[in-house]
Amino acid sequence: MGDYGHGIEFGVFVTPSAADAARVVALAELADAVGLDLVTFQDHPYQSRFLDTWTLLSFAAARTERVRLSANVLNLPLRPPAVVARAVASLDILSGGRAELGLGAGAFWDAIAAMGGPRRRPGESVDALEEAIRVIRALWDTGERRGARVEGAHYRLDGAARGPAPVHDVGIWLGAYKPRMLELVGRAADGWLPSLPYMQPGDLAAGNARIDRAAVAAGRDPAAIRRLLNVGPDATPEDLARMALEDGVGTFILMADDEGAVRRLAGEVAPAVRELVAEGRAGGGAGDAREGDGAPAPTRSATGRGAPSPGPGGEYERLGVTPTPDDGTRVGSVAPWDESTRPRREPSPPDVRYTRRGRLVGQHLIDVHDTLRRELDELRDILRQVREGAVGAGEARSALNEMALRQNDWTLGAFCARYCGVVAQHHGLEDDAIFPHLVRSEPGLAPVIDRLADEHHVIHDAIQAVDAALVHHMGDPGDFSRIQSAIDLLTDALLSHLSYEEREIVEPLARHGFYPGQIRDA
Template identity: 40%
Template sequence: MSSQKPLFGTGISTAVGDIEESLRLAVQADRQGLDLVTVSDHPYYAARLDAYAQVGVVLGRTERVSALVSVSNLPSRPAPMLARTVTSLSALTGGRLVLGMGAGGLWDEIARLGVERLGPGAAVRAFEEAVTLIRLLGGGGEPVTFEGEFYQVHDLEPAAVAVPPVWTGSVGPKSLAATGRVADGWIPGHAADWLSPRYRDARPVIDEAALKAGRDPADIVTVYNLPGVITATPVAAPRDADGVWRGGSVAQWVEELTGAVLEFGAHGFVHFRVDDGTPADVTLGRWAQEIAPAVREAVMAART
């Protein structure tokens, strides 16, 4: 079981029409003690902001919170350039970055960018190769020459700053195994949580691959995306008939997340607001100033 305190984050909109609110919520998250602000990456949609442009502005307006592109659309962001982007942002912000990595999902959309379409197997191989290369391109050292199936670089000098931790959004068995071999963290897809069949079936694949690679599975953290309402009063059923988390009062969230950390080893949670008429800043305040501190306190008390 990890001795680290659980991380708490919030997801903000990448819509061009939501710029003012998204930046305001990012600053609020920073001031109210959250660990992470996340954005999605869909560069093929004109109505969405470029994820790394948005992250750069968010980090420039904040002081403590880290940022995560969840997850980087690798096919549209070649690994050597992505390495330069994330090491530059890390250098500019004192390390306030996590590198989210995905193999690419919406290939019909990705192909419209002029990117060569890859089949599922090739996409996963390119994903694992990219993580390996990106790690080589940070932390200083001798120039890198890399001759891979998808990437070739010659005498390329690594950035002096280290590459941020790498978290993946892997879903299929091949990409899950790649996560076990090369990544530092995993964000289960489709907002699956610790009680879901998706988690129960997927996490052992990561752990087995990590062991085969000589790694400790415990070093690969699990951080959950959790949509849900945060209500002023308790709800009758925080989970629906299929067991999917829907949310509830502060106390109901605290009980659920404390159990997730202590019983299932959850490392962190990123909340996504579900509009129930509560203002976004009120919902974020409940998450950052009531739920997160209470879970951290309960976890610390249980571990001492």
């Protein structure tokens, strides 16, 4: 972690609005003219208001001379990797070595399915992305004479002809936030490309650490993996220099569709950041680019804890399943509840042993929660798109209504009935079956279960508040404060609740199962 010594680069992240296509291309031309390094476009093929990203990249390459171009990031489920490999190589040849490849595992699965694409679970989407990288690299490897072969559950090559090869080493950059995706970056990618607005303080360092461990385990040099970051227009040179020196970010990509912001980035921000980074690397420090000098300190939860332990005692180490910790960071100004009043269960005895199925049951709850966390990221992205005019409040409401966040009404049983294969097969399971089963199996869990149920109601109300804020926005399109406050409250409530629930009941689920007899029958 820290400074990886990469050269500092700057780029722009432009919304590919079909209604303003000439301006979109003009921003790419401007970035080229003022000396930026990179132009990127988001890729949402199901969004009818957007230009097709690959067509736009090709057109922009023809209208520019030196700037490199990439999707930020390409929607893999709707773009077959073998075709992507040929398209990227072709653009690289035609543009004189200016194509890069940002890839994403996919999101907005209802919209993807509506376009005829696959609907993948989180684990499947990561597996598919890893297979896609193998496909792309195999087709670019023209030094091998034999046809390319890849055997995968989602993608395969059966002796496909290789080539054409790109004319430069195209970087494969992954948009990644969760552990498995970060580990994939370390094993197989050339760069990590997250967006700062969707991250919490400490996420860059934690992500780098996971990437670095995966890279070392794969026999790779962590410093060979470039760290890129999408940033908002309010980031100061001191902020960016600090992230370069402390978090290893080498490429900063401005999320803005404003000509003035692009000119400021090239003429003012980029030179200042490069100067501060050069001073820091020379041993002179980064000046004001130090935490505490203008950098907001992370807010802490009511418990006063920074990063609480993953569970009572050492039981989760024995279980071999790790709940997602809550680092106490909050984005909103209103606390959803008093965390200091949360009950805690007694740790399990040290002689408890777990079956393989028990471990899978405990891990499944975390996997379910990861789906909800991913949907929260999608919801925050929708808000960004509303702000940028890419989608309207009505479309945002429709997306919210389709999410599991809204549909499962915050009963764990209903969510498992929809997503958990084991529980879905148990047709008699009612929405509220799991919590009562745990209390019957372990009466001491009752206070925890009652608190979790109470928090479900708060989260349900928070989701309703987001919907109401979207309705309000339709009548007052210039006011984003209510939407932002509602989504911030939902973010704080959801992330806090999911971590608390995992800490308290993943281990009991591993011992007792979702329903009577489940673990005993393993």
